Amino acid sequence: MIARSTVLAYAAKHPAAKAQLVHWLNIVRVASWQNMSEAANAFAKAKSVGGDRLRYDLVGGDYRLIVAFDFARQIAFVKFLGTHAEYDRIDAATVALF
Numbered sequence: 001m002i003a004r005s006t007v008l009a010y011a012a013k014h015p016a017a018k019a020q021l022v023h024w025l026n027i028v029r030v031a032s033w034q035n036m037s038e039a040a041n042a043f044a045k046a047k048s049v050g051g052d053r054l055r056y057d058l059v060g061g062d063y064r065l066i067v068a069f070d071f072a073r074q075i076a077f078v079k080f081l082g083t084h085a086e087y088d089r090i091d092a093a094t095v096a097l098f
Contacts, residue, residue: 003078
């Protein structure tokens with residue numbers, strides 16, 4: 001998991017998203033997904049936004065998390081974490097904030 005500390009810091013500043021972010025981190029930490037389908041199926045609101053990226057909706061869509069995966073190395077790279085309004089201003093397929 002790349003950018004775990006960034007996700008935890010964001011959760012501390014955004015209490016409404018904290019529980020779901022911590023839950024997401026706990027699931028990803030122990031996962032051994034082999035492909036995008038497995039990573040997407042672990043969360044009901046996950047959606048593909050590029051070849052190696054998934055978007056996770058948090059708190060009813062108020063927050064968005066974009067993660068790129070390297071399944072061969074079992075690494076999840078957080079690319080974006082922000083509000084829905086902030087998400088609307090980025091390109092989900094190319095964003096790399098962290």
